[in-house]
Amino acid sequence: MTQAIRTKPGEPLPLAEGLDGIVGDWSSDQRAFKNVPWGKAMMWIFLLSDTFIFSSFLISYMTVRMSTTEPWPNPSEVFALTLFGHKIPLILIAIMTFILISSSGTMAMAVKFGYEKNKKITFILLLITAALGATFVGMQAFEWTKLIVEEGVRPWGNPMGAAQFGSAFFMITGFHGTHVSIGVIFLIIVAIKVIRGDLDHQRPGFLTGRKGGYEIVEIMGLYWHFVDLVWVFIFAFFYLW
Amino acid sequence: MAHAEGQQHAHAQGQQHAHAQGQQHPIGIYLKIWGLLFILSALSYSVDYFHFHGYLRWFLIIVFMLLKAGLIVAVFMHMMWERLALMYAIVVPLLLLMTLVGIGALEADYTFFTRSVFFLKGLF
Secondary structure, eight states: OOOOOOTTTOOOOOOSSSSHHHHHHHSSSSSSSSTTTTHHHHHHHHHHHHHHHHHHHHHHHHHHHHHHHSOOOHHHTTTTTTTTEETTTTHHHHHHHHOOOOOOOHHHHHHHHTTTHHHHHHHHHHHHHHHHHHHHHHHHHHHIIIIIIOOBEEEEEOOOOOOOOHHHHHHHHEEEEEEEHHHHHHHHHHHHHHHTTTTTTTOTTTTOOOOOOHHHHHHHHHHHHHHHHHHHHHIIIIIII | OOHHHHHHHHHHHHHSSOOOOOOOHHHHHHHHHHHHHHHHHHHHHHHHHOOOHHHHHHHHHHHHHHHHHHIIIIIIOOOOGSHHHHHHHHHHGGGHHHHHHHHHHHHHHHHHHHHHHHTTTSOO
């Protein structure tokens, strides 16, 4: 049967196999999410709700694209760039994808070095992540400018085909770009907290007054990887489909 | 199996480090996943570059997308090393989205049908 489980934070807890473990964790009347800092569990729940927001956007995009009688503009051509005299389809979006994946890689390593309390390398990796994120936002600004000024795409119409293309595009990539921008700001804040040694001394933050150790680097990482994750779906469904 | 090993791995790690809440894994696994994500992104880009069309295109796009998403969630976000209680709390609600996709598709098909009839183009 399910045993009472100790829930003193910070100690490893016994875990029954499979379903018994889930029942044990959820029915222990204290903390459902054991062995994770509460901030991390809350970040996961925030990300779950954010997933539903982005999914609502992508599903409404699916609905308007399926229901329009006008031809949908071909993203492969709309987002093509002329480089060195060749017209390469979707090249800007591909570069943006690689940049965001690289930032995820540096973020994952920042989390690892954070838990090793290697302040300097964590700081540098966080700044590289932020720089890659800022580059991504910059390229997105370039993409939007090109689309609005040169191609004449507007939320209510465009010269290439279905009017819904513009509204879906600006809504989805705009919301994603906002997430990236907020992520860059928070990456810089976390990087400063790391290099100042706030996390070693559990100094309370200026905004929430919350004391945090190096798990806040991992929580930041969860948010950042989520932004990358959303881009994977946008890349597949909006740009490649 | 892989999951059970992951749990044991995390557990052993937790006991090694007195703090117990840190996710500590060798750096090699992050670099390997990074490389894999690069390869998968290149593959999904080449689906467009080499002009695959129709069901093959959609199938390849979705396969590469799900592989990338799975790698990011499982390894970069450490989900494979978390307890099942957290994993199920996050992953199971996402199945609801399938319902939403179904409703959206039904609605879209009907809208397309009525528009086609009304504008007398497309279907008839």
